Amino acid sequence: MCLGIPGKIIEITTQEGTRMGKIDFDGVELEVCLEATPEAKLGDYVIVHAGFAISTMSESEAKETLDLLAQIESLQEESES
Amino acid sequence: MLDRFRDKDLVQGALAEIRKITTRPWAIMEICGGQTHAIMQYGLNDLLPKQIELIHGPGCPVCVTSLELVDKAIAIASRENVIFTSYGDMLRVPGSQQDLFSVKAAGGDVRVVYSAIEAVRIAEKNPDKEVVFFGIGFETTAPANAISVVKAKRQGIRNYSMLVSHVCVPPAMHAILGSPNNRVQGFLAAGHVCAVMGYEDYKPIAQQYGVPMAVTGFEPLDLTLGILDTVRMLEKGEVKIVNSYSRAVTREGNRIAQQIIADVFEPCDRQWRGIGLIPMSGWKLKSDYVDYDAELKFQVQDIQTKESEVCISGQILQGLKKPNQCPAFGTLCTPQNPLGATMVSSEGACSAYYRYARD
Ligand code: SF4
Numbered sequence: 001m002c003l004g005i006p007g008k009i010i011e012i013t014t015q016e017g018t019r020m021g022k023i024d025f026d027g028v029e030l031e032v033c034l035e036a037t038p039e040a041k042l043g044d045y046v047i048v049h050a051g052f053a054i055s056t057m058s059e060s061e062a063k064e065t066l067d068l069l070a071q072i073e074s075l076q077e078e079s080e081s
Numbered sequence: 082m083l084d085r086f087r088d089k090d091l092v093q094g095a096l097a098e099i100r101k102i103t104t105r106p107w108a109i110m111e112i113c114g115g116q117t118h119a120i121m122q123y124g125l126n127d128l129l130p131k132q133i134e135l136i137h138g139p140g141c142p143v144c145v146t147s148l149e150l151v152d153k154a155i156a157i158a159s160r161e162n163v164i165f166t167s168y169g170d171m172l173r174v175p176g177s178q179q180d181l182f183s184v185k186a187a188g189g190d191v192r193v194v195y196s197a198i199e200a201v202r203i204a205e206k207n208p209d210k211e212v213v214f215f216g217i218g219f220e221t222t223a224p225a226n227a228i229s230v231v232k233a234k235r236q237g238i239r240n241y242s243m244l245v246s247h248v249c250v251p252p253a254m255h256a257i258l259g260s261p262n263n264r265v266q267g268f269l270a271a272g273h274v275c276a277v278m279g280y281e282d283y284k285p286i287a288q289q290y291g292v293p294m295a296v297t298g299f300e301p302l303d304l305t306l307g308i309l310d311t312v313r314m315l316e317k318g319e320v321k322i323v324n325s326y327s328r329a330v331t332r333e334g335n336r337i338a339q340q341i342i343a344d345v346f347e348p349c350d351r352q353w354r355g356i357g358l359i360p361m362s363g364w365k366l367k368s369d370y371v372d373y374d375a376e377l378k379f380q381v382q383d384i385q386t387k388e389s390e391v392c393i394s395g396q397i398l399q400g401l402k403k404p405n406q407c408p409a410f411g412t413l414c415t416p417q418n419p420l421g422a423t424m425v426s427s428e429g430a431c432s433a434y435y436r437y438a439r440d
Contacts, residue, residue: 004115004221004273004299006083006329016236018228033198036224036338045083047276047329050168050218051196052225054338055276057083061328065306066085072098 004049006057007032009042023048086300095305096128099312106132107315108264109308110257110400112250113271114141114428115299121437123301125308133312136264136400137433139253139356140271142218143170143426144398146246147352148386151176151422154215154244156381158184158191163379164207166200167215169193173425177387197229197243204233204241213375216243220274223247223364224338227345230366230373242375245365248351250274251282252362258290262401267311269297269304272326277342279334283322291320298326345370354422355395392421397430404434411435 011022012034019034023046030051037053040046046053085091111117117137120126126135139145155176158165165181172182172193185191190210194200197214204212216226226243233241250271257263270283275296287294293314297307307325314321324330342364351363366374391409396402404410404423414420416432423429 004276016232018232030195033196033225033228035228036335036341038337047273049221049273050225051198052222052228052338054221054224054273054335055329058328062083062086065325065327066091069091069095069302069306072094 004047004054006045006047009034009040009044009046012042021053023053086298086302088302092301092305095302095309099133099305099309100130102316103130103132103312104316106134107266107312108134108136109267109269109311110136110138110265111269111271111297111304112138112140112254113269113274114138114144114426114430114433116140116269116271116297116304117430118428118433118437119299119301120304121433123304124437125301125304129308133308135308137397137403137430138257138400139353139398140219140250141398141423141426141428141430142222142246142248143168143174144394144422144429145248145353145356146171146174146217146422147354148177148388149352149384150244150246152178152384152386153376153381155179155181155184156384157213157244157375157379158189160379162210164190164192164203164210164212165215166192166194166203166212168195168217170426170428171215171217173419174422175389175419175425177385197226198232201229201233201236201238201241204238205236208240210240211378212241213379214241214243215246217246219248219250219271220277220342223342223346224277224335227341230345230370231341233373234370239372242373242378243366244375246351247346247364248353249348249362249364251286252359253353254283254286256356256359256362257399258286258292260399262399265292265400267292267315268294269307269311270294270322272296272298272303272330275326275330275334277335277338279332280322280324280330281332287320287322293320293322295323295325296330298329353398355398389420394421394423394431397423404431405438407431
């Protein structure tokens with residue numbers, strides 16, 4: 001329940017005034033509340049806890065982290081070896 | 082791209098970097114039980130240099146929900162006319178006499194739900210029953226639990242209530258760092274708690290105790306990176322907070338989620354199972370929502386709690402002992418026959434060791 005997992009938004013709806021959506025978690029589809037992620041669009045990844053999306057995954061930040069990693073020397077050695 | 086955060090070579094590279102920069106022993110706590118499980122699952126514990134010790138923290142809501150509340154849940158669930166709903170992990174958590182699962186086995190209407198919103202829906206469909214949801218969790222599940230009450234109120238659903246056992250991370254950090262037995266020198270701050278709350282609140286804690294922290298995610302690479310960033314700060318003597326999980330966490334967190342929480346909950350003292358009372362470490366329903374408070378709705382008195390005599394989960398939750406130091410571990414106590422909540426929960430340290438320990 002606490003281990004939030006990222007899932008992909010495949011549908012966005014409004015139910016009784018609440019922003020909801022259908023999320024695909026690696027093939028398992030669940031209904032999730034999107035009230036706190038108004039910026040999330042179809043195809044975006046959100047992190048869901050107990051049926052509530054708490055954050056939208058930023059692709060550019062993910063890329064930045066990976067780029068930073070690529071600068072670590074040990075990583076270069078590791079991939080060359 | 083998200084798959085890259087499971088990439089073996091990248092993890093190996095980050096581990097090599099940790100080995101390279103580590104010159105002294107360091108004790109780092111991952112506060113979140115979900116991270117404890119991921120660490121054990123991927124065997125990161127064994128791959129780190131010997132000088133780095135990971136201490137497992139109390140961040141398992143199932144584990145720290147007080148025995149009194151578990152007993153209250155059992156008492157409420159045993160009543161006629163009640164549909165008791167809960168996240169699945171709570172069902173096997175031992176109360177003083179029995180667990181919720183045995184209430185269900187004896188014919189009680191106990192149902193596992195994935196979210197509190199589902200419980201509201203059950204209430205809507207069963208207007209002649211009282212539907213109670215066991216609202217446990219840290220900051221991560223608080224928005225989900227809070228919005229269920231907002232929805233119930235908005236839709237005029239009156240047969241829904243919540244047995245609230247919310248706990249918060251910062252007061253627990255104070256309790257750990259302020260203890261005379263404390264060994265923690267650095268923290269992996271739980272990424273998803275920070276996704277909701279941001280990480281500004283941790284700054285004064287880091288400063289007060291001189292403990293650096295890295296906001297850390299849950300994939301193997303995220304965990305390794307969080308540890309790398311923490312070791313870097315420790316080796317340099319820096320006391321900062323680094324965001325090692327920037328794709329999901331911003332400094333200020335999710336303001337909308339924070340507002341939903343603030344509309345529904347307010348801070349209160351809370352008992353932590355095995356640890357004791359931590360001042361202002363929990364959330365309870367605000368007065369606007371008292372009608373939805375199951376503790377008030379079902380006056381469950383005469384709760385006499387009795388904790389297992391062998392279980393040392395309190396010490397484990399405080400990072401003082403490891404699960405395999407418990408004499409009952411794997412013998413008297415197993416996931417099939419748990420003596421403590423830490424053996425039940427998918428975030429509990431004992432169950433992580435039972436499932437993944439390689440020796
Ligand atoms: S192994 Fe069982 S008895 Fe021992 S501390 Fe863990 S939960 Fe308690």
